[in-house]
Amino acid sequence: xxxxxxxxxxxxxxxxxxxxxxxxxxxxxxxxxxxxxxxxxxxxxxxxxxxxxxxxxxxxxxxxxxxxxxxxxxxxxxxxxxxxxxxxxxxxxxxxxxxxxxxxxxxxxxxxxxxxx
Numbered sequence: 870x871x872x873x874x875x876x877x878x879x880x881x882x883x884x885x886x887x888x889x890x891x892x893x894x895x896x897x898x899x900x901x902x903x904x905x906x907x908x909x910x911x912x913x914x915x916x917x918x919x920x921x922x923x924x925x926x927x928x929x930x931x932x933x934x935x936x937x938x939x940x941x942x943x944x945x946x947x948x949x950x951x952x953x954x955x956x957x958x959x960x961x962x963x964x965x966x967x968x969x970x971x972x973x974x975x976x977x978x979x980x981x982x983x984x985x986x
């Protein structure tokens with residue numbers, strides 16, 4: 870399989886994932902974790918997927934109303950600004966995550982607090 874064909878195939882599964890109800894609930898948490906950026910120490914660029922994420926979340930009335938979803942870009946932009954201040958250059962829209970270490974305490978010291986793998 871060529872890299873182009875693999876990318877196209879993967880994109881199809883990605884769209885399916887975004888459309889599923891379980892994935893929407895997961896994405897809701899990922900998107901709006903940016904509200905508490907003071908807890909995040911790892912930032913991910915979501916500019917390419919922000920519209921799809923907001924659309925997927927908005928299709929489930931049990932999640933957030935339209936008035937809240939209208940702030941999604943502002944939240945993601947504010948999170949990106951925090952990421953730029955933390956040294957992540959070029960962010961326009963971002964999500965913030967708290968990286969936590971799961972492993973042997975000896976590895977925590979050896980890896981300088983970074984996630985193994």
